[in-house]
Amino acid sequence: YKVLAPSRRIEEEAALHAPFDHASELASWVLANGNSKLAPMLYATKTPEELEESRRRHGDSNVAAAIERVVSLVVQLLFEAGIRTYIVAGGETSGVVATTLGLESYLIGPQIDPGVSWLKALHSDLQFSFKSGNFGNIDFFAKAQRMCVQGGVNA
Structure with missing residues (x-):
């Protein structure tokens, strides 16, 4: 799906250090791409190498909690926009x-x-x-x- 539709990664560093700004940016991006043939997709998946580096730098739970916080904020913003x-x-x-x-x-x-x-x-x-x-x-x-x-x- 990622190769067929507008797709964007939830960025770990932004999620950790500026979750509100990142969520606002992502929600705006989703809304701007809402008229695409296929709905836009946000994702946080990583390659095994990227995941290992992330764990080394930040610990598993810190990144997961930050990503979940951004997802929650994006959903709130999209809901407020009528999605x-x-x-x-x-x-x-x-x-x-x-x-x-x-x-x-x-x-x-x-x-x-x-x-x-x-x-x-x-x-x-x-x-x-x-x-x-x-x-x-x-x-x-x-x-x-x-x-x-x-x-x-x-x-």
Whole structure:
């Protein structure tokens, strides 16, 4: 998906040292790329070498907490801008987004991939998909986008 759609990495140093500024910059970037054929993607994945260097420099928990903070801030800003559909990968990241959006109950919609479905919040117009790292095929994001265009939970 990263090679097909506008994609941008959540930068570790910015997340650690300027989370509010970085979140604002990322949210603005997402909104500026919102009319792309495929929705823009923010990601924090790294190569094994980059991950080892990050752990050496900052420790695992510091970076993870900073990235999660930025994700939470970005989601808040996007929600305030009217974004109501989210496709989220990663168990911890999904938890951060669910907490940020105050998701407590939802309807389970059509399956995107085995173990991953469209969801709709019961008391709002939010639609979302939360994908753990172990679920979803390689074309998950493109497939989720197609289903979203077709109506998400209502498809």
